[in-house]
Amino acid sequence: MRKTFIITAVATLLAGTAVSAADTTLTISSYGGAYQEAQSKSYFQPFMAQNPDIKIVEDSASSNAKLKAMVETGNVTLDLLLTDDSFGLEADAQWLEPIDYSIVDKSKFIAGAAGTYRVASDIEGTVLAYNANEFGGEAPQGFADFFDTKKFPGSRAVWKYAASGIFEVALIADGVKPEDLYPIDVERALKKLDTIKSDLVWWESGSQSEQLLSSGEASMALVWVGRALGVAEKGIKIDWTNWTSQTGYWVVPKGTKNKEAAMKAISFFTEPAQQIEFTKYMPYGPSNKNALASVDNKFKGSLPTDHLDTRVLMNADWWAENGAKVDLRFQEWLLQ
Amino acid sequence: MSVSTHDRSLPAKAMASFRLPSAFWLIAPSILFLALFFVFPLLKLVAISLPDGSTEYYHQIFTTPVFLRVIGETFRVSLIVTVVTVAVAYPYAYAMAHGGRAVLLVLTVALLIPFWVSLLLRSFSWIVLLQNTGLINNFLIATGLIERPIRLIRTPLGVIIGMVHILLPYAVLPLYTVMKKIDLRLMEASSICGASWLKGFARIYFPLSLPGVMASAILAFTLALGFYITPALLGSPRDMMIAQMIAGQFTEQLNFGLGAALAVVLMVLTAVAFGLFGAARTALQKRDRRKGEA
Numbered sequence: 359m360r361k362t363f364i365i366t367a368v369a370t371l372l373a374g375t376a377v378s379a380a381d382t383t384l385t386i387s388s389y390g391g392a393y394q395e396a397q398s399k400s401y402f403q404p405f406m407a408q409n410p411d412i413k414i415v416e417d418s419a420s421s422n423a424k425l426k427a428m429v430e431t432g433n434v435t436l437d438l439l440l441t442d443d444s445f446g447l448e449a450d451a452q453w454l455e456p457i458d459y460s461i462v463d464k465s466k467f468i469a470g471a472a473g474t475y476r477v478a479s480d481i482e483g484t485v486l487a488y489n490a491n492e493f494g495g496e497a498p499q500g501f502a503d504f505f506d507t508k509k510f511p512g513s514r515a516v517w518k519y520a521a522s523g524i525f526e527v528a529l530i531a532d533g534v535k536p537e538d539l540y541p542i543d544v545e546r547a548l549k550k551l552d553t554i555k556s557d558l559v560w561w562e563s564g565s566q567s568e569q570l571l572s573s574g575e576a577s578m579a580l581v582w583v584g585r586a587l588g589v590a591e592k593g594i595k596i597d598w599t600n601w602t603s604q605t606g607y608w609v610v611p612k613g614t615k616n617k618e619a620a621m622k623a624i625s626f627f628t629e630p631a632q633q634i635e636f637t638k639y640m641p642y643g644p645s646n647k648n649a650l651a652s653v654d655n656k657f658k659g660s661l662p663t664d665h666l667d668t669r670v671l672m673n674a675d676w677w678a679e680n681g682a683k684v685d686l687r688f689q690e691w692l693l694q
Numbered sequence: 695m696s697v698s699t700h701d702r703s704l705p706a707k708a709m710a711s712f713r714l715p716s717a718f719w720l721i722a723p724s725i726l727f728l729a730l731f732f733v734f735p736l737l738k739l740v741a742i743s744l745p746d747g748s749t750e751y752y753h754q755i756f757t758t759p760v761f762l763r764v765i766g767e768t769f770r771v772s773l774i775v776t777v778v779t780v781a782v783a784y785p786y787a788y789a790m791a792h793g794g795r796a797v798l799l800v801l802t803v804a805l806l807i808p809f810w811v812s813l814l815l816r817s818f819s820w821i822v823l824l825q826n827t828g829l830i831n832n833f834l835i836a837t838g839l840i841e842r843p844i845r846l847i848r849t850p851l852g853v854i855i856g857m858v859h860i861l862l863p864y865a866v867l868p869l870y871t872v873m874k875k876i877d878l879r880l881m882e883a884s885s886i887c888g889a890s891w892l893k894g895f896a897r898i899y900f901p902l903s904l905p906g907v908m909a910s911a912i913l914a915f916t917l918a919l920g921f922y923i924t925p926a927l928l929g930s931p932r933d934m935m936i937a938q939m940i941a942g943q944f945t946e947q948l949n950f951g952l953g954a955a956l957a958v959v960l961m962v963l964t965a966v967a968f969g970l971f972g973a974a975r976t977a978l979q980k981r982d983r984r985k986g987e988a
Contacts, residue, residue: 423945444946513826518931519946559848562926569818574827682947689939690760692931693767 382412382619388440389606390418393584396639397440397479401627404635408626412619425611429453434613438620443674444521444681446476446609455610461621466628468663470671471645476607477624478645480636483662483669484523484604486597487586492577500599501531504578505554512577515570518560520688521677523602524551526670527580530600540673544684548691560692583662587641598665603672606642637661743954751955761939765959768936769967771850771925772918775857779865779914780907782858787869787906792878809863817927820856821847824928852928857921864917865910872906901982908975912968919964936960 386402388394394416402414417436422445428434429452446454454475464472471478488498488510498510504527516524526539528547551558559576561567564585570576572589579586582604586596608627610620626632630652633644637653643663644650650663658664677684743751755761790801808816823829824846831843846852876899884894922937936956943953 421945422948423950426948426950445948560931566927569821573825575825682949685942685947686758686760689764689934693760693763693934694932 384437384616384619385415386438387417387420387436400632400635405626426453429612434611437614437616439609441607441609446607447678449678453612455612458621462625466646468647476609479606479608480642481662482604482642483583483601484580485583485601487581487594488578490593490595498597501527505531513557513559515559515561515576515579518562520685526602536670540676584641602670739954742950743958745951751952764934764936775918776911776915779858779861780911783865787866787873790870791873805863817924824852848930853925853933856924856928861914865914868909869906876902
């Protein structure tokens, strides 16, 4: 944190002295780590090469809370942020600039990727990952097997977050069709979760989910696809029978001084060439439909966009409206 | 937080400092710093928790069983952790204060080196030790002492072990400073008068070390109330502490008002707990003084 701060401070100073070279400084905050390095290589650096008048300064890790506080205090220091499904909806209009679709081409995106206030950067997913050494050659198939502790014994690791997809997973395992998920029947989902409650282990950070899988502490888990691939060499496999969607979105905070440059950057970052380059480094699929077919071979077959037919699309609007209430009920259930 | 045993001399000292404005100017920068970076943000936090003067968030907290339960749990866990920490710290500090130079050196190093390691790292290390496939369980299974792993992690025991380990230096150091100043010749005097070591300890040493016990208990309790990472990593969801909920309101729900109100409630309850603590101490001292006069 402090390191990031110092780097940002130094970078800002340097950017300030280099006014002659770059007229606009665009400050971008993303998730950090390997993910942001990949974005830097495939998005930020090519963008600066093509636009010598715009200099990108990186910040991490992005936080919806920080964005909100920044806009409320009128001190907007970030121009472009990466966020998750829970943010950037119509309900968040007071903190965001609408995407300027005269600069960004709306027609190039896959379904659901272009909203009023956000544009998808990449398509991620939460997948059922399992330890292939555990079940004697048997492989779980679909969310129903996630709840079958007789056939597939062991602990299950799940993100301790109501809107992580766990309610959707429980309902699908209980026989609900993906198209009938919403509105979520919270009590039915919790009743289903009760059947494996003593086998559930909760994770709160990506690294913790990897640790639980690779140490053998959990035999199955619902984890982000990048994390599952991160421990593939320990015998962790992915079952793509069902998976829930997760998406990274670009948003522009309200009141930024570099709105036009931010829109220009979004447009550039979501072009096929850049998105294909990104799939060299990260197992996340492109949001540009013209990039889908030509993703890099490295993760081909393991990209969420290679399995769009089995994707359970989460309804972010429903969660925006009901998230707070469901979260309280979820916490209460956890304490029982 | 006063741990001095010479409380009666305090008012005189305070008056002296009023007569010396130069001394006041020495602390002015600290006061300014606190006002700017502590008092002001704190008032701001209170303001956020009361949007347009409405107490709806406080109403929500006190009518929602989840919040009340987590607040209760936070105080319960903190109390247990404080008792265990002070109980472990007491003999440790005693050995440091009276065990000679070599013992002092070894114990100080053993205490302070983990202190320099990040809290997150230490909590993760406990996972490696305590988990079902961890070192302790693997060892016990390999030696045939147990057949199935014992549940150490994701239990209240896991939380207590992790928190006590992290809080130990905070509890040992105030105890050590107080114990170091206790004159051991008093113990010799008691044994000359025919008291056993245990009686001398109970009647002389322990009462003299009480200010240290108080200080370390207060420090451990305050820090325990705000624990976040350790219970999240080592406990089950049932061991949730209030700090986790406050963080959730700020970062996940983006409900700054409710998060701020929860933080204010925690702060007020902590102040109340200290008030009770102080009242109990004063009552004890009064009783002792009366005993002394009788």
